[in-house]
Amino acid sequence: MVAGLSSLVLLCFCDSLEILNKMASDLPKLAMVSIDWDLIDLIEQNGDFDLLGIFDRADVSNLRGLNLLGSDSDWEKVKSEYAGLKIVLAIDPPHIRSKLYEHYGAENVISAISKASYISTRALLSAAIIVQRGVTIMPHAFLGTGCKIHINATIHHESKIGDFCTIAPGAQILGSVEIGAGSYIGAGAIVRQRVRIGAGAKIGAGAVVVKDVPSGQTVVGVPADRTLKREH
């Protein structure tokens, strides 16, 4: 019995050592482009990567102890120092995230999917996406490359979200909606079933979209019948 107990202690000790060693060195290195603290939480909680630092044109006062690796133009140099370094794109505006995806290279950009999200096994997900905690993705929904889905957003059945769209916290995309590439859906917006939103559109926070939105337009309101005229 004593022998059994000491093996158990040894086993626990080995497990802890293994975890510590893994924390210290085994995890692949990851760099984040721009700072998103919610995404940093996700990366740490998933525990699959060791966050090496941030690429940003940075206001370094925001770093709070994070390591600044440089700006986008330093990528090749940093990559040559850390073989296998991966990238996660935190930046919110869709058109910038899309450009940075090209800059950092598709083969280097990872997806980050919270274990506290719900994703139907019938949903179809593309590469380089971010899915935050509390997100629900229902059967036969589709997420294009580079989509960023913030906390508590819901993508209902059969909706198609185009490449590099950003869906802000708590937005509800109802069933069979189509959202064109590079669109931004504001926090808490609701997009009614079967509505089509054109590429590069913006939907204001809290809007309720009940009819189609042409490409490139910004709409706000409940219902979302006010179009903002200026360039966004």
Ligand SMILES: CC(C)(COP(=O)(O)OP(=O)(O)OC[C@H]1O[C@@H](n2cnc3c(N)ncnc32)[C@H](O)[C@@H]1OP(=O)(O)O)[C@@H](O)C(=O)NCCC(=O)NCCS
């Ligand atoms: C729609 C949006 C992109 C417009 O931004 P903008 O071009 O800077 O617009 P402005 O703030 O200059 O506002 C222009 C007008 O639209 C109105 N407006 C702006 N956003 C609105 C919204 N979400 N709902 C209703 N009206 C809105 C403003 O009151 C203003 O009205 P006025 O001309 O009568 O004074 C922005 O307001 C928005 O809602 N962004 C989403 C924010 C979000 O969800 N963030 C999540 C972070 S994770």
